[in-house]
Amino acid sequence: MDLAEPALGVAASTPTVWLKPGREKSLRRRHPWVFSGAVDRVDGDAAAGATVELASSSGERLGRAAYSPASQIRARVWSFEPGERIDADFFRRRLERAVDSRRRLGLLEPGAACRLAFSESDGLPGLIVDRYGEYLVCQFLSAGAEVWRATIVEQLAELCTPRGIYERSEGGARHKEGLPSRRELLAGEEPPRELQIVGGNARWIVDIAHGQKTGAYLDQQANRERVAAHARGAEVLDAFSYTGGFSIACLRAGAASAALVDSSADALALAERETALNGVHDRCRFVTANVFDELRAVRDAGTRFDLVVLDPPKFVHSADQIPSGSRGYKDVNMLGLALVRPGGTLATFSCSGHVDAALFQKIVAGAAVDAGRTAQILERLSQPADHPVATEFPEADYLKGLILRVH
Ligand code: SAH
Numbered sequence: 075m076d077l078a079e080p081a082l083g084v085a086a087s088t089p090t091v092w093l094k095p096g097r098e099k100s101l102r103r104r105h106p107w108v109f110s111g112a113v114d115r116v117d118g119d120a121a122a123g124a125t126v127e128l129a130s131s132s133g134e135r136l137g138r139a140a141y142s143p144a145s146q147i148r149a150r151v152w153s154f155e156p157g158e159r160i161d162a163d164f165f166r167r168r169l170e171r172a173v174d175s176r177r178r179l180g181l182l183e184p185g186a187a188c189r190l191a192f193s194e195s196d197g198l199p200g201l202i203v204d205r206y207g208e209y210l211v212c213q214f215l216s217a218g219a220e221v222w223r224a225t226i227v228e229q230l231a232e233l234c235t236p237r238g239i240y241e242r243s244e245g246g247a248r249h250k251e252g253l254p255s256r257r258e259l260l261a262g263e264e265p266p267r268e269l270q271i272v273g274g275n276a277r278w279i280v281d282i283a284h285g286q287k288t289g290a291y292l293d294q295q296a297n298r299e300r301v302a303a304h305a306r307g308a309e310v311l312d313a314f315s316y317t318g319g320f321s322i323a324c325l326r327a328g329a330a331s332a333a334l335v336d337s338s339a340d341a342l343a344l345a346e347r348e349t350a351l352n353g354v355h356d357r358c359r360f361v362t363a364n365v366f367d368e369l370r371a372v373r374d375a376g377t378r379f380d381l382v383v384l385d386p387p388k389f390v391h392s393a394d395q396i397p398s399g400s401r402g403y404k405d406v407n408m409l410g411l412a413l414v415r416p417g418g419t420l421a422t423f424s425c426s427g428h429v430d431a432a433l434f435q436k437i438v439a440g441a442a443v444d445a446g447r448t449a450q451i452l453e454r455l456s457q458p459a460d461h462p463v464a465t466e467f468p469e470a471d472y473l474k475g476l477i478l479r480v481h
Pocket of ligand 1: 286290314316335337338341
């Protein structure tokens with residue numbers, strides 16, 4: 075018990091964020107965000123990332139959170155436990171819990187890659203930690219995660235004893251929190267330019283410092299195998315291929331050939347080396363192009379495929395982009411459907427959290443009608459167990475996919 079705690083049970087030095095009447099409801103359901111519109115006033119000096127007490131208008135203490143003055147998400151809850159201190163031990167407990175979950179899933183094999191900490195879903199808002207063999211890559215995406223950066227790195231070093239810890243804190247999320255991008259070595263050794271990882275029955279090359287995100291799209295690891303189960307003998311079109319994750323899984327599973335299409339020349343350069351490493355390079359074609367243009371050209375040229383994979387980037391970043399993003403998904407799915415030989419397969423994905431599974435299915439259904447094709451859902455795919463969805467935080471549920479038979 076903190077001796078300095080006054081009536082509210084708040085340490086005298088801890089600033090308090092007072093909510094407007096009735097705005098504590100989502101916190102009671104343990105949803106970890108406080109939006110700026112819910113805040114009545116802030117008592118005390120709350121710097122960016124500082125730990126604050128959350129209090130309802132009647133003085134009920136609701137939890138401890140990280141304050142983020144620049145963001146619409148004004149506070150992100152660290153703990154709903156009354157009196158739980160936010161300190162090095164707190165981060166140690168949360169990180170241990172997250173790592174233990176991956177261990178129980180069998181994801182910590184030597185040389186393998188997985189997501190070790192997935193932000194709100196692991197009780198660590200704004201923190202992403204990916205493990206690539208002996209290296210860890212962190213993203214500190216909120217003001218709160220940012221101020222605890224050194225502590226988190228220290229705890230990770232002790233807990234996981236990696237060879238190196240690298241930072242890839244970049245992108246829109248940092249910007250919304252008023253934080254600059256940062257990319258640097260945090261501890262230990264600089265990762266090699268081309269780190270080899272094992273996963274499924276393939277080997278992957280990850281460029282931690284220069285690749286997209288933290289170097290790879292770990293959320294598609296399991297889905298590549300699911301799609302590859304439909305690939306025997308197939309001519310595959312891998313649209314939005316990045317370094318060819320789907321192509322390699324499909325070719326290793328017996329696909330006849332793969333055409334990789336991506337707008338990033340860097341990604342395809344890595345794809346060339348990765349496909350060679352896996353002994354499938356001679357069955358690949360690499361096309362640096364805008365997928366929309368390329369698929370239209372291929373359609374008009376009359377070329378068709380047995381298996382088309384569509385794994386576009388996030389089209390919808392906020393609720394107001396749902397209509398335009400939906401049109402984008404419909405367009406790309408119409409093109410993809412048109413390229414499938416009758417009886418062939420389409421594997422199509424969306425990583426936009428704002429487009430839920432029901433809406434995505436509706437969009438694909440509309441695309442099939444407009445493309446003049448009949449499609450059946452064979453399998454529904456989502457995100458893997460190392461990207462869990464905390465039940466009180468449905469926003470974490472972002473990845474969805476359909477495997478369709480197309481007539
Ligand atoms: N399927 C990949 C991940 C794809 S991520 C995997 O399994 O690893 C999305 C990819 O789309 C990125 O590589 C990005 O470079 C590419 N991209 C984004 N917009 C594009 C466009 N209009 N045309 C082609 N590629 C695009």
